[in-house]
Amino acid sequence: MLALGIEGSANKISVGIVDEKGNILANPRKTYNGPPGSGFLPKETAEHHRANILGLIDEALAEANITMDNIGLICYTKGPGMANPLSVGALVARTLSQMFEIPIIGVNHCVAHIEMGRLVTGAENPTVLYVSGGNSQVIAYNEGKYRIFGETIDIAVGNCLDRFARILKIPNEPAPGYNIEQLAKKGTNFIELPYSVKGMDVSFSGLLSHIEKIADKYPPEDLCFSLQETAFAMLVETAERAMAHCNSNEVLIVGGVGCNLRLQKMVQEMLEERGGMLHAMDERYCIDNGAMIAYTGLIQFLSSGGMKLNDCIFTQRFRTDEVDVTWRNK
Amino acid sequence: MDRHLIAQGAEGKVFLGKLFGEDVVIKERIARKYRHPLLDAKIRQKRILQETRNMGKARKEGVPIPAVLFVDAANCVIFMEKITPGITVKEFLLKAQDVSKEIMIDLAHKIGRNIALLHNIQCIQGDLTTSNMMIKPFVSLGAELNDSNDIIQEILKNKDVGTVYMIDFGLSFISNLPEDMAVDLYVLERAIGSLHPECSSLFEDILEGYKQNCTKANINLTRLSQVRLRGRKRLAFG
Numbered sequence: 324m325l326a327l328g329i330e331g332s333a334n335k336i337s338v339g340i341v342d343e344k345g346n347i348l349a350n351p352r353k354t355y356n357g358p359p360g361s362g363f364l365p366k367e368t369a370e371h372h373r374a375n376i377l378g379l380i381d382e383a384l385a386e387a388n389i390t391m392d393n394i395g396l397i398c399y400t401k402g403p404g405m406a407n408p409l410s411v412g413a414l415v416a417r418t419l420s421q422m423f424e425i426p427i428i429g430v431n432h433c434v435a436h437i438e439m440g441r442l443v444t445g446a447e448n449p450t451v452l453y454v455s456g457g458n459s460q461v462i463a464y465n466e467g468k469y470r471i472f473g474e475t476i477d478i479a480v481g482n483c484l485d486r487f488a489r490i491l492k493i494p495n496e497p498a499p500g501y502n503i504e505q506l507a508k509k510g511t512n513f514i515e516l517p518y519s520v521k522g523m524d525v526s527f528s529g530l531l532s533h534i535e536k537i538a539d540k541y542p543p544e545d546l547c548f549s550l551q552e553t554a555f556a557m558l559v560e561t562a563e564r565a566m567a568h569c570n571s572n573e574v575l576i577v578g579g580v581g582c583n584l585r586l587q588k589m590v591q592e593m594l595e596e597r598g599g600m601l602h603a604m605d606e607r608y609c610i611d612n613g614a615m616i617a618y619t620g621l622i623q624f625l626s627s628g629g630m631k632l633n634d635c636i637f638t639q640r641f642r643t644d645e646v647d648v649t650w651r652n653k
Numbered sequence: 654m655d656r657h658l659i660a661q662g663a664e665g666k667v668f669l670g671k672l673f674g675e676d677v678v679i680k681e682r683i684a685r686k687y688r689h690p691l692l693d694a695k696i697r698q699k700r701i702l703q704e705t706r707n708m709g710k711a712r713k714e715g716v717p718i719p720a721v722l723f724v725d726a727a728n729c730v731i732f733m734e735k736i737t738p739g740i741t742v743k744e745f746l747l748k749a750q751d752v753s754k755e756i757m758i759d760l761a762h763k764i765g766r767n768i769a770l771l772h773n774i775q776c777i778q779g780d781l782t783t784s785n786m787m788i789k790p791f792v793s794l795g796a797e798l799n800d801s802n803d804i805i806q807e808i809l810k811n812k813d814v815g816t817v818y819m820i821d822f823g824l825s826f827i828s829n830l831p832e833d834m835a836v837d838l839y840v841l842e843r844a845i846g847s848l849h850p851e852c853s854s855l856f857e858d859i860l861e862g863y864k865q866n867c868t869k870a871n872i873n874l875t876r877l878s879q880v881r882l883r884g885r886k887r888l889a890f891g
């Protein structure tokens with residue numbers, strides 16, 4: 324059975340086609356970036372998605388060498404995310420479902436990142452470090468749900484990096500976080516910045532406002548370097564706390580910031596000292612994509628069925644631990 | 654020195670060893686390769702100071718806390734009294750079967766009281782989880798407790814869990830802000846919800862014990878509901 328998945332919860336719009344084994348037949352994506360010095364706003368992002376989604380569907384079908392008649396399930400991101408961009412994917416998904424009389428299912432974006440990660444890396448039961456522009460969470464599976472052990476109590480790590488990139492007027496292309504990573508490689512001096520860990524939770528707002536204040540006093544390379552070293556150390560520490568608390572020994576990194584090689588290396592070093600194992604992915608799967616929605620929708624559909632059209636809404640808030648994980652058996 | 658590893662926490666290795674012939678717990682904060690050396694040194698020094706200082710302070714107030722016996726600050730090592738026989742609240746909740754309502758409430762009230770006493774002296778524990786609390790049961794005469802199952806059986810036999818100890822003060826700090834106290838409680842609420850989802854009334858019962866003993870319970874609990882709301886609102890984006 325083939326599933327078509329639509330993801331558009333933030334600034335990327337993507338259409339993926341997968342089978343139930345998780346083979347990815349197509350997964351094209353387009354990214355909207357605001358002008359330098361500004362982020363992506365909901366209205367403009369939704370316009371971008373509207374302009375591109377139909378083309379991406381054609382592209383995905385052509386790449387997979389199939390037509391809509393071969394699709395057995397339509398999946399879309401139900402949330403969490405920005406309302407306007409989410410509405411585009413939900414609308415197109417409902418239309419396709421009715422036009423072609425195909426079952427439909429709405430998917431939790433965060434759960435999709437985790438399932439895609441487990442699929443691609445083969446991680447069985449990892450502690451998940453979910454780091455993106457909108458989320459920073461430490462998650463582990465327990466009793467039928469993905470439970471959030473730790474999270475940011477204010478802004479997400481990706482948001483912190485993006486906003487600092489804007490202060491420094493670092494370009495948004497290909498991604499602000501990527502450009503910070505490149506600058507950080509040339510940094511040598513460590514500048515002391517606020518470090519805030521509360522149990523398994525982290526806070527980045529104090530760090531961001533402090534580094535904003537000193538932004539013109541140091542070279543950008545050193546600022547980016549110190550920002551990464553500090554923010555990532557906080558994440559690695561909370562991930563390790565959660566591991567100790569859950570007696571877990573593997574980590575899966577998902578979400579856009581998970582592409583950052585410095586973060587991957589730090590987690591790897593933490594794990595070496597514990598005799599643990601890292602599962603990381605490259606940008607094809609770390610970054611939001613349609614295949615993760617298609618695959619998660621499909622395993623969910625096969626274990627507990629589809630959704631009524633009336634229930635196919637979208638929602639800005641949709642916690643990871645609200646989803647009943649019916650497809651895992653322990 | 655003869656010692657063996659009993660736990661590897663987030664930053665420390667915890668060993669069982671001897672000091673002047675007595676069994677002791679040795680907590681060592683090792684240098685972590687993943688963080689920048691300057692950051693690493695700063696964190697470890699700061700935490701060992703906070704930990705020993707606040708453990709002593711809170712112990713004086715009557716909160717059950719292991720006695721700190723010796724501190725090697727240069728190497729970030731603490732020697733402390735071993736809680737024995739003892740079991741973490743986490744292990745107890747995960748492994749004990751058919752725990753009576755009575756025992757659960759006794760446990761919860763004692764945890765709540767401990768946190769209240771800490772907050773009364775403006776000590777924020779900073780990492781309230783069930784891993785960081787230990788139960789030392791009342792041991793009946795002649796009983797031999799060799800492993801955690803024996804300890805669990807001993808606890809279940811009594812109507813009283815025994816003494817509930819607070820450990821791990823590495824993230825503790827002093828503050829009189831209701832916000833910090835509320836976040837302290839919120840961290841615990843989430844730790845219980847995620848690891849012990851079946852213990853649905855445990856946190857409520859802890860708050861009951863907290864209310865009875867904390868001088869500023871009302872203000873802090875009002876703040877807690879605000880912190881919870883913020884938590885729900887925050888998860889907006891994907």
Ligand SMILES: Nc1ncnc2c1ncn2[C@@H]1O[C@H](COP(=O)(O)OP(=O)(O)OP(=O)(O)O)[C@@H](O)[C@H]1O
Pocket residue numbers: 567659660661662663664665666667678680719733734735736737739741780784785820821822823824
């Ligand atoms: N005084 C003690 N007596 C008996 N067992 C102890 C004692 N202190 C710690 N332990 C055991 O060791 C484990 C880890 O100790 P602790 O929580 O202090 O370290 P940690 O979690 O590594 O610290 P941190 O969170 O600061 O990195 C505890 O969960 C408990 O099982």
Ligand SMILES: [Mg+2]
Pocket residue numbers: 662784785821
């Ligand atoms: Mg601990």
